[in-house]
Amino acid sequence: MSDHAFATRAIHAGQAPDPTTGSIIPPIHQASTHVQDGIGGFRQGFEYNRGGNPTRSSLEEQLAALEGGSHALSFASGLAAEDAVLRGILSPGDHVVIGNDVYGGTYRLLTKVHAKWGVESTTVEMSDADALRAALKPSTRIIWVETPSNPLLKVVDIAAIAEIARAAGVVLVVDNTFASPVQQQPLTLGADLVVHSTTKYLGGHSDVLGGAVVFGGDRFYDDVQFQQFAVGAVSAPMDAWLTTRGIKTLAVRVRQHAENAQAVAEWAAGRPEFERVYYPGLASHPGHEIAARQMSGFGGMLSLALVGGSPAARAFTESTELFRLAESLGGVESLISYPSEMTHASVRGTALEVPDDVVRLSVGIEDAADLIADLEQALDRLG
Template sequence: MKIETQSIHVGLPAARPGEPVLSPLVPASSFYAHPDAGFSANDLSDAAPHFYTRWSNPTLAALEARLAALDGGEAALAFASGMSAVTGLFLNRLKAGDHLLLSNVCYAGVAEFAHDALPRLGISATAVDSSDLAKVAAAIRPETRLVHIETPANPVLRLSDISAIAGIAHAAGAELSVDSTMATPVATRPLDLGADFVVHSLTKYACGHGDALGGAVIGPAAAIADLRKTSLIHLGAALSPFAAWLILRGLETLPIRMKAHEDNARAVTAFLETHPRVRRVYWPGAASHPQHELAVRQMRNFSGMVSFVPDDGPALARQFADRLKTVAYAVSLGKTRGLLFYIPTGDLIASSFRLEGEDAAAYRDIAGDGVFRLSVGIENADDIIADLAQALG
């Protein structure tokens, strides 16, 4: 099946009279057990029936089957949030004495977890500009076990070459995980490019409606089964069945929504690139993006994320918050409605990314004193542009 069909049909009940035509919501927390069933997660086998929803649930199983199909993976595992999916993967694949190499521009919570929490467990972490393959190769250590990249990267939409980095990681005996939240499987399937795992915040484009939190890891069946036993069951970050059901509903329109997001982002980028209060605009689909050639090679859809550097960020942020009507001045991304938020560069460099020297200067060259991260919605493009124009003044 093509992706438009997979996004609707994978995980549905069998086509028999009396069966629902949609994946049912099963809110039960526990299920009838076999008298010989064990009480420990260590007894869990791949063929085990549903037992307790922290372990598995029919609605979550339908979501996981669909996610695996969309990303071309053997299996998927749903978590309560994108953050829990990333941290669960890190804690499963890394142990004391191991080394993590990650993008030095990525979701702030992931950067903070790598810098603050992992060292307390005896796991070292190095952040590197993953758009520079030479720097990635130079930062690999004998004890590197996992390379984690985010592409496009939050918030400046820097890209990383998944195929090339997979080759570097595998040559060193390490695995590669890719946070592909902003791209979605409509744009990029990292597993096809050599990655071992792909991570999504399902809260964003996958759900698409801003009404559910969720995360997922997709990869080899054996590794995902182990991830279920350790990071999901023992850490407890289980996705609720209702949230899973909402995300399943959202996935049905994902390919159509991503086309609309991309079309609107193209129009909004063209508008912003000519506005006198905007210094620079970043959108992978624009010829002006410094990595546009890689975007064309690696992405079948350029997504709806646009970042731009203003002439006066703090003042313009207040102006946007006061004046915007169609676009919401709010965090998050990937919703049907447009969302915009200002991210000061100094805050990220100091508190989240911990960039110094050359890396800090390089980020400032891209982001200036701060960037507006604009998640372009699927409203009429003319209405979005008119709202931005009146708010810019």
């Protein structure tokens, strides 16, 4: 499928019609185990659902095709995918460098879970190449990049970081959840592995939990796959099928998400109630030029800093109607959240603490005029 356009791959990769019935949609293999043709005689390699399932395999083929990778693994959640990568690559005493604006769960996983097993981590401003080089140690094994970042939408030059990683003999992992493979292809820019919370744009309908790791080659695939099998955080057949279904409309959905987010960002940039608009599609964004170069669009996520500080941010967050107050992102419906006390509560008091005047928007695919009108009425309530 590599010679086909993205939208075509999203629909057809791993989705051959059922050979028995001709069903255009591959069936959900809702089975926990598979009959063997004699001891060790696995049919098409399937033995037990933790080790492999046909529905999950179809999704993994689809995921690899979307990111231009050689292999992919599908997990029960994004954090399960991240955990398997860390376990598969790191040993006690190893060191990880991460950005100073990443998902709170990623930071928590490193500092509260893996730190107990002797893994060290350092946060750094990833856009500062000198600071990144200075943070590297002989024990550094991974540079972990999130771009655009969550929730302040920082943009990192993946190709430039890849050069630093290669020179240091370090693995580059990129969390591509915010951009999605529609608008950014980290493996083509030099990343070694890509991780996703498939719960977000890939699933796209707020009805399934999942995660994925996509590999640029054979390196680390066996190590991470072993962790997946040994620990067992795999996606269930129904979850894999729902994610596959969501992916088929990914290209058209993300295009509309980005168009709506651009309209909301431009509206917000002209409102005096906002101190700052965090959206890489605005020319005023410090990472705009890099985003324009390495992305095919600017995504559906943006954050707003309110002039009135925390009280205004909290009141604004609780005053919208179409933007529903909830964690998560990437679904067709618009969501609003207060990161300081919601998605990023785990990083309060650290170098990653999110300013308490910031509100995060996941802009859905509703009519943009209706979304802006909803935000306007929320501002009106602030008085």
